[in-house]
Amino acid sequence: MRYMSHAGERSGEATISLLRRAAAMGRHLTWPAVGAFAASVAATAARLLGPLAVRGGVDEGIARGDGGAVTRFALVFLVLLGVQYVFGRISRYAVAAVGERFLLDLRRRVFAHLVGMDLGFFGRQKTGVLVGRMTSDIESLQEFVGDGAVLALTNLLTVGGVAVAMVVLDWRLAAVSFAVVGVLVAVSAVFQRHAAVAYRRVREGIGRVLAGLQEGIAGVRVVQAFTHERRQAGTFGRVNEDYFAANMAAARAIAWYFPAVAFLRVVAIAAVLYVGGGRVVEGKLSFGTLVGFLLYLDWFFQPIVNLANVYNLLQSALAALGKLFQLLDTPPAVVEAPDAVDLPEPVAGEVALERVTFGYDPARPVLVDVELVVPPGQRLAVVGETGSGKSTLARLILRAYDPQRGIVRLDGHDLRSLTDRSRVAAVSLIPQDGFLFAGSLRRNLAYARPEADDVEIWNVLRAMGIDGWVRSLPEGLDTEVRERGSRFSAGERQLVALARAFLADPAVIVLDEATSNLDPETEVEVEGALRVLLHDRTAIVIAHRLRSAERADRVVVVDGGRIVADGTHESLVAEDPRYRRLVEIWKRGVL
Incomplete structure (x- = not known):
């Protein structure tokens, strides 16, 4: 099965195919995953209701000089924070538990497949690359499971919920915000194309580095016997330089993307303040609604930034998962026949x-x-x-x-x-x-x-x-x-x-x-x-x-x-x- 396009990027179809296969492998984790999703929805819903409590406190309490209303909305806000905290903890643990269980099963499958391969396979493959599948590739998945999966789920829910809340509060301000978000989406698409290639090169590079390390350490006696330490170091140095170049390409992609996101966030806030402030002055919008909208706007951009961070983890995880699945898809050249029979006993030994x-x-x-x-x-x-x-x-x-x-x-x-x-x-x-x-x-x-x-x-x-x-x-x-x-x-x-x-x-x-x-x-x-x-x-x-x-x-x-x-x-x-x-x-x- 192919998981890369000709250009080296992960195509949309390949990504969907990869995710479907991962879902099929983790089918036994469906109900724990549903529970984790439900906890995330509850935590996100509690958070999204917070700005509405702030709007009520401003419009019905502060604007009218009603201290009782301020107290009531403040208590509501605190209760929502408590609900968010409880379900947030449950969500984080449940998502991590599902991911770790998936990795446990994946490690078992990969190891069982490796030890069942024919000797010719190990002659064709570098030991360091195979070790890398069980170490660095699994580690990339571990990073995504430990942090990325939780961030991806909660931030996707937050972005969707905030978008709906912004439209409900004031569709005009939402339209202004979404115009800036459209630019952000275009910038993100360019970043993703560069990041996909860069992270593929990083994953391939670490495999070659591990293979070079393993070869150099395993053959150190031969290296020293022929006084080829400098020559071996040079060979490894070239592999290391390639890995460095791949990491720098990834760093360049990150270096221009995140400042661009921060700039667009400020532009969106300024535009909302200009349009929304004018409508407040004209009496067409309450001050509490503007404050609540600005809170939502901040929450709208931050999850997008978080998702961009998660995207880096996701790219590494998908690249690693694709390589592990390719390994699992490699059949041994020597297999037991479906109609194989036991050797009759006693065995003579001819x-x-x-x-x-x-x-x-x-x-x-x-x-x-x-x-x-x-x-x-x-x-x-x-x-x-x-x-x-x-x-x-x-x-x-x-x-x-x-x-x-x-x-x-x-x-x-x-x-x-x-x-x-x-x-x-x-x-x-x-x-x-x-x-x-x-x-x-x-x-x-x-x-x-x-x-x-x-x-x-x-x-x-x-x-x-x-x-x-x-x-x-x-x-x-x-x-x-x-x-x-x-x-x-x-x-x-x-x-x-x-x-x-x-x-x-x-x-x-x-x-x-x-x-x-x-x-x-x-x-x-x-x-x-x-x-x-x-x-x-x-x-x-x-x-x-x-x-x-x-x-x-x-x-x-x-x-x-x-x-x-x-x-x-x-x-x-x-x-x-x-x-x-x-x-x-x-x-x-x-x-």
């Missing part, structure tokens, strides 16, 4: 690729006509130079992507025909970095099986020979892992990842070289845990080191997106020159 061709860009295939069968329980090492396609092969087995041609099968079943639940239960990935979540060690170990109790967890730890390490931790299973497992070493994170996979009890393990970049002692511990984990399971190991290939039952060599050699380590060393070259490179420590 993996097969039948004439599989795949490319991240379909015009540039990474794998071409790959044929491969991995029998149940076999440990297969996939080797090849960087960019050969071995990691892509593993991703297809995990169904992170679907091939453009061919079929990937598990126990003879096309992966696309299986339910996600049964497929994921049968195939587990152990990534190279051993990613851990913030929280307790227990939570991380039981991530794949939240229902697992401590007895099951300790049985797994004992079976893998790492229960002693866990017991040595200050708080055992309750030890806080911290964000990304920063409290543990790379080897310890890998041990937790292996135990987590063991507890999940899959039939197939896809292992992205779990023993890479570890010290020798830790590598021995991890290899021991691996032997336990891989026993009687099918394992596809993306091997980057000689030892991983040597310990495999079978090795396939991937080169140029094709399997060019297949056999045992010993047979390939003897018969295949490409594999011998890889072995020589491994021995020299280059790969």
Whole structure:
């Protein structure tokens, strides 16, 4: 769904479509919204009756020297203020509650949609931009919900009510006022066109700034290793300058608009004083009516100024909402088929690729006509130079992507025909970095099986020979892992990842070289845990080191997106020159 016109401004139809969709999403909040609106109407009505009480006090009390009338109208005015205060508080709270509930649901939907997207989506999107959707874009909506929505509702009601009251009091003075308001409307229309473009650029700019910050911080080790601090700062500086320019464009639009509004307000008051004062002198208009009208006139312009302020918040909120809806409208490339079936149990663990061709860009295939069968329980090492396609092969087995041609099968079943639940239960990935979540060690170990109790967890730890390490931790299973497992070493994170996979009890393990970049002692511990984990399971190991290939039952060599050699380590060393070259490179420590 489109929410922007070709010029980059939000078209009227797009805005209406966006608001309709937001209303549909918040349909369950209809009655709370009606209550909030009713409270706002009551507060506004009480306020609008105030100038009528002032007119009565002036005309029937002060002009006639009637102190009792002055007292009565003063009391009426105070009662109206009290009613306005009570219903104003109720209105503000009720509107905010409706908005916050809407945002709560929206955050849930966006996060659930994000974690359900295919891996290719995250490869195409910058992490900072996605984080910006959940932070700065939601924050823009939060600002509108917190202040803008209440101001918009109360001021719209005030403008409408004041316009009616002015016509009722004196239509001639109302006509004079509305003539000036017509100019104000034209000025506001020009401002809105400029502001729409400016705020769109601001929203896009903050997304690029967040992406640049995330990239710079995440890659700081590489930046410092090549002493490119100045170069990286320059790259970020250009993005930051663009964001600055977008904010200055928005500031220029605001800088000319609000002084123009203030000037027109003074012009309107002067015109009403001139025309109304003349009519009072002629005896055609009471002094109290003129005073009441001037109060209404002031209240007429101030809400318009407030609405202009709200318009800025609204533009940011609509831009943010449009981007969030665009994200929600982006379908995952890999989805469960409507007629998907569970993988029959028991799962043997046979993996097969039948004439599989795949490319991240379909015009540039990474794998071409790959044929491969991995029998149940076999440990297969996939080797090849960087960019050969071995990691892509593993991703297809995990169904992170679907091939453009061919079929990937598990126990003879096309992966696309299986339910996600049964497929994921049968195939587990152990990534190279051993990613851990913030929280307790227990939570991380039981991530794949939240229902697992401590007895099951300790049985797994004992079976893998790492229960002693866990017991040595200050708080055992309750030890806080911290964000990304920063409290543990790379080897310890890998041990937790292996135990987590063991507890999940899959039939197939896809292992992205779990023993890479570890010290020798830790590598021995991890290899021991691996032997336990891989026993009687099918394992596809993306091997980057000689030892991983040597310990495999079978090795396939991937080169140029094709399997060019297949056999045992010993047979390939003897018969295949490409594999011998890889072995020589491994021995020299280059790969």
